[in-house]
Amino acid sequence: MSLPQIDYVPGETAIQLQEAVRSRVAAGALGNTVLSRPEWQLPGPLRAALGTTVALPCPSRGYRMVRGLFGSLDAVGPTPAHWSQDAPRETAEFDVTLALVAETLGAVFGWADQQDGRLVHNILPSKGCEDMQIGASSVVPLAWHTEDGFHPERADFLLLACVRNPDGVGSRLASIRDVALDPADLARLREPSVTIEPDDSYGDHGAPRMPSHGMATVWDGPDGLCVRYDPSYTRFLTEEKEVIRSLERLGDAFEECGAVISMSPGDLLVIDNDVMVHGRVSFRPRYDGTDRWLKRVLVRAPRSRPESEAHEHGFGQERVFSSAAVRGAGTGARTGGSAHPAG
Numbered sequence: 001m002s003l004p005q006i007d008y009v010p011g012e013t014a015i016q017l018q019e020a021v022r023s024r025v026a027a028g029a030l031g032n033t034v035l036s037r038p039e040w041q042l043p044g045p046l047r048a049a050l051g052t053t054v055a056l057p058c059p060s061r062g063y064r065m066v067r068g069l070f071g072s073l074d075a076v077g078p079t080p081a082h083w084s085q086d087a088p089r090e091t092a093e094f095d096v097t098l099a100l101v102a103e104t105l106g107a108v109f110g111w112a113d114q115q116d117g118r119l120v121h122n123i124l125p126s127k128g129c130e131d132m133q134i135g136a137s138s139v140v141p142l143a144w145h146t147e148d149g150f151h152p153e154r155a156d157f158l159l160l161a162c163v164r165n166p167d168g169v170g171s172r173l174a175s176i177r178d179v180a181l182d183p184a185d186l187a188r189l190r191e192p193s194v195t196i197e198p199d200d201s202y203g204d205h206g207a208p209r210m211p212s213h214g215m216a217t218v219w220d221g222p223d224g225l226c227v228r229y230d231p232s233y234t235r236f237l238t239e240e241k242e243v244i245r246s247l248e249r250l251g252d253a254f255e256e257c258g259a260v261i262s263m264s265p266g267d268l269l270v271i272d273n274d275v276m277v278h279g280r281v282s283f284r285p286r287y288d289g290t291d292r293w294l295k296r297v298l299v300r301a302p303r304s305r306p307e308s309e310a311h312e313h314g315f316g317q318e319r320v321f322s323s324a325a326v327r328g329a330g331t332g333a334r335t336g337g338s339a340h341p342a343g
């Protein structure tokens with residue numbers, strides 16, 4: 001994969017956005033509430049101006065790096081020790097900017113059982129999670145994965161915004177469109193022979209007690225190959241050795257074609273969750289308030305996925321929308337996934 005192409009937000013647009021953010025924060029908006037009031041959403045001309053830079057990535061590229069959206073980060077306090085220990089007032093301008101920009105791309109949502117149903121997630125290292133396969137890990141690489149691959153209503157686009165990253169800890173990206181795999185491997189991966197269960201950030205919600213849906217690892221979208229992959233939480237529904245080897249070879253192929261991107265404070269990464277898998281290199285956590293700190297927002301902008309996904313139970317995990325996002329989502333929800341106000 002080639003080095004990241006960075007899109008810079010024009011200065012005048014950034015100034016207008018930051019003024020709009022400051023006025024909403026002054027009126028009491030936080031990242032998790034700003035989408036609950038229609039009057040807090042961005043005006044049409046500013047949305048149009050933003051759209052020239054913060055558009056969805058084209059599938060052939062699969063991601064977009066945007067710089068210049070966020071204002072000063074001086075008021076942001078130390079990196080919390082745990083996602084739940086943040087100070088929403090201190091990061092309000094950053095969080096509100098991220099939520100408002102994400103809303104221009106689709107319906108912003110969270111999960112009822114992940115990070116207390118927040119719409120803006122904290123991604124930072126936490127004690128006790130160092131060697132887990134979740135965003136709070138550190139000393140082990142975070143393996144290639146599709147975000148929330150266990151669920152049929154998973155995000156179409158994943159937004160990561162960098163608050164701080166003093167050690168330049170790298171995020172990893174790889175596109176299914178770049179893998180060199182034997183047609184026989186791809187044919188096996190098109191079969192619904194695995195099931196992906198919720199990751200450990202969701203805790204125990206009875207996944208083993210629910211019937212297993214067969215999930216295809218790759219499928220043909222309208223514009224090319226798409227992927228659903230999370231080997232850390234995958235169970236095989238077959239004992240065919242070649243199927244297992246094909247999934248392993250897919251992992252090897254991601255290693256060969258993937259790239260490492262180091263995000264700097266204020267950078268926004270928009271990732272196509274159907275085309276790209278992502279991960280993170282390992283790092284030694286500091287636990288002194290200066291650790292790498294990203295914010296994450298999930299966006300639904302539905303496109304074609306395998307018909308069989310419409311019958312999946314999603315392990316009972318329910319999505320959470322802001323009330324305004326629900327009104328604006330139109331046909332966003334395709335299956336299950338009750339919508340609850342988050343604000």
Ligand SMILES: [Fe+2]
Nearest residue numbers: 145146147278
């Ligand atoms: Fe992830």
